[in-house]
Amino acid sequence: NMGEDWSVPTEVQYQELIDNTPSEWVDNYNNTGVSGRLFTGTNGNTLFLPAVGIAFDNMIFMSYSGSYWTASLNQEYAFKSYNLYIIGGEGEDLDIYSIDRFIGFPIRGVKNAK
Numbered sequence: 001n002m003g004e005d006w007s008v009p010t011e012v013q014y015q016e017l018i019d020n021t022p023s024e025w026v027d028n029y030n031n032t033g034v035s036g037r038l039f040t041g042t043n044g045n046t047l048f049l050p051a052v053g054i055a056f057d058n059m060i061f062m063s064y065s066g067s068y069w070t071a072s073l074n075q076e077y078a079f080k081s082y083n084l085y086i087i088g089g090e091g092e093d094l095d096i097y098s099i100d101r102f103i104g105f106p107i108r109g110v111k112n113a114k
Helices: 011-020
Strands: 023-026 036-040 046-050 054-056 059-061 065-073 080-087 093-100
Touching: 011 065, 011 080, 011 093, 046 065, 054 065, 065 093
Parallel strands: none
Antiparallel strands: 023 036, 036 046, 054 059, 065 080, 080 093
């Protein structure tokens, strides 16, 4: 759907982002009222991942959390995939987890280098 120039990041790519790019939780990104994680590269380029919330088991958690699917399946458990999990506020966290694939998380496409 995104076109051949785009792909879904892998678990390895998200881990590289976490390990190599400083980030901070932002409560009001560019005065939009949207919270999320802001990554800033050494070249000054930024990537903002909004806290899109999490819907699970008839509950919706908004404002301070969100998950983004990776393109990586968990090879040990066929029904699980990896996701990037962000949470702000008191329990701030940024990590990659494996979770059941039936849960509806968004994806954040990346444009492939030419």
